[in-house]
Amino acid sequence: MKPSRLWRSAPLIAAGAALALAVTACGGDSGGSDDAGASASAGAGAGANAGQSVAIVGYSVPKPAYDELQDAFVKTDAGKGVKFSETFGASGTVSKSVASGQKADFVTFSLDPDMTRLVPKFVAEDWNADSTKGQISNSVVVIAVRKGNPLHITGWDDLIKPGVKIVTPDPASSGSAKWNILAAYTHTLAEGGTDAQAQEYLTSFFKNVVSKPASGAEATTTFTQGTGDVLLSYENEAIGARQKGVDLDYVIPKETFLIENPAAVTVSASPAAKAFLAYAKSDEGQAIFASHGFRPTDKNATIGTVEGANDPSKPFPTIEKLTTITDLGGWSKVNKEFFDADNGIVTKIENATG
Template sequence: MSRSRNRHGRRERGRRIGVRGALITGVVSLSVALAGCVGGSASGSDSGTADGAGGTQLHLVGYSTPKTANDAAEQAFAATDAGKGVTWQESYGASGDQSRAVAGGLAADYVNFSTPPDMTRLADAGIVNADWDSGPTKGIVNDTVVVMVVRPGNPQHITGWDDLVKPGIKIVTPNPSSSGSARWNILAAYQQVITSGGSKADAEAYLKKFFKNVQSLPTSGREATNAFLKGDADVLLSYENEAILARQSGEKLDYLVPSSTLLIETPGAVTKKANAKATDFLHYVLSPAGQAIYQQYGFRPVISDAEKVTVKGANDPNDPFPKPDHLSTVADMGGWPTVSKAFFDPDTGLVPKIQAETGKTQ
C-alpha cells in the first residue's frame, strides 16, 4: 500500500483495500460488549511479569471500543505456541486519557489508541520507540470509518451530512478534548464539505451548525454509544465497528456509511520495556489470522492478504465493508501534526473555538 510523508516528516498511511477468505466465530453478550469502558487497572512494572503460575502477565492499555475484539485476539493468541501461558491485565478508556496515563506511569506492555498523536506522545516521552510507525502498516493495527448510527427504521430519514444540521436533529458524538473517536468524527464532518467542493469557510460554517445540534459529548466512543442507546438522540457519529458490535450484541439500531467519510486508522505498539511476548502479540494482531478476528468484530483489515470473513451485524454480512464514494484520510488534510494544531489545539484550534462559541464544551 502507498505511504507518503507530510511536510512535518510524519508518515501517513493511504487506503488499504482487498480481502479474502474465512469465518471466525464468536460474539459476546451485551453485558460484556457494551458495559463499562475500563477493565482492571494495570499496575506494577512497565514490562510483563510472572503471573504466579509459571506464565507471563502482560499489561494492555487502550481506547475503549476494541476491548471485545482485543479479548478475542488475546484468547486466540494464547492458543498459539508464542502465546502459551500469557495472561492480561487491561485498562480501557478514552484514548487521550489512556495515553496521558501511560505517559504518567501507568504500566503498559502493549498500547492501542484511537489516534496516532496519542502514540506520538509516548514516543516523545521515550516510552515507545520513535520508529513505532515504520513497519509495513506504519504502526496501524486496525481500520474503520466514520458512520452514522440511527434509530431502527431511520425515522428522521437521515441519509447524509446535510441532514445532521437540519433544525431539531439531536446528535451524540464524543468530546474531542478526551476522545480520539470524536476527533475522527469532527474531521469527517469538516472534510466532507471540502470533498464536495466547499471552501474552508464553508466547512467551518458547517461545523458551527453541527455543534449547535449536538445533544451530548460523552467522554469516549463507548460512552457515546451507551448514551445514544439510553437516550433520545436522533443520530450517533461512531466507528463502523462500534455500530456492528452493538448490533451483534442485540441492540436495535441502523447505521449508514456516508458517501463521503473518513478512514480511521488506529495504532498499536509495544513499549520499550515490554516483555518480548508483547511483540509476539503485536505480530499476531497483524497476521491474517489476527486480522480475521478483528474483522469479525467490525474492523476493516490493514493487510492486503487478510482473510475475508462474514460479519454478523453488518448491513451486508457477506460484503461488510463497502467502499464509500469519497474516503478521505488525515494525510489528505495535511497529516496529524498539521491537523492537531489547526483543529484541536486548546488555545488556537478551530474545534475548541467553535465549541466555546456554541456552548458545547461538555
C-alpha cells in the same frame, strides 16, 4: 459462505496538569483488572513465553476484539502460559496515564498523537516503521440512527436540520471525536465546498450536539440508553453494537473519513507482548478484528461473514469519497489547525456554540 476480500478505496480528495483516568474494572465501556482476560491465561501446556505477562492499555472501542485476540493467542505456541491484564478508556486519557507512569506492555490508541506522546521514553521511535506504519486496524466514520431510521437520515446534510439531536464524544478526551469532527468538516470539501463553508457547516453541526461523552464507547452507551437521534461513530462500533443485539441502524455516508488506529509495544515490554503484537497483525489476528467490524490494515486480507454489518457477506463497501489524515497534512498540522486549545477551528466553534 466464501470469504470476501476487502478492497479499500484510495483517497479521492486532498484538503489542505491534572489527569482523571476514567477506568473501572469490568464496568461501563472500559475494563481495568489484573483478572481481565483471565481465560487468556489458561492455555494448556507451556509455551516459549510461558509465565510472562502482558499489560494492555488502550482506547475503549476495540476491547471486545482484544478480549478475543487474547483468548486466541494463548492457544498458540507463542501464547501458551501468558497472562494478561487490561485497562481501557478514552484514548487521550489512557495515553496520558501511561505517560504518567502506568504499567503498560502493549498500547493501542484511537489516533497517532496519543502514541507519539509516549515516544521515545515509553515507545521506541521506530514503532511505525513496519508495513502498516504502526496501524493495527482501520475503520470509517458512520452515522448511527434509531432502528428503522425514523428521521430518514441519508448523509451529512440531514444532521444539521432543525431538531436533529446529535451524540458524539468530546474531542478533549476522545480520539473518536476527532475523527468524527474531521469527517463532518471534510465532507463539505469533498462536495467542492470551501473551508469557510466547511466551518459554517461545523457550526450548524455543533448547535445540534446534545451530548459529548468522554469516549467513543461511552457515546454509544449514551445513545443506546435513549439520548439523541443520531450517533457519530466508528463503523466497527455500530457493527459491534448490533452484534450485541442493540436496535440501531447505521448509514455510511458517501463522503467520510478513514480511521487509522495504532498499536505498539513499550520499550520495557516482554517478549510475550511483542509476540502478541505480531499475532494481532497476522492474518489470523486481522480476521478477528474484521469479525468485530474493523477494516483490516491489509487491503487483500481475507475476511468472512461479519454479523451486524449492513450486508454481512460484503461488510465493508468501498467509500465513494474517502479522506485520510494524510490528505489534511498529518496529525501535527491537524491538531494545531483544528484542535489547538486556544485557536483551533473546532475549539472556537465549540466555544461559540456552547
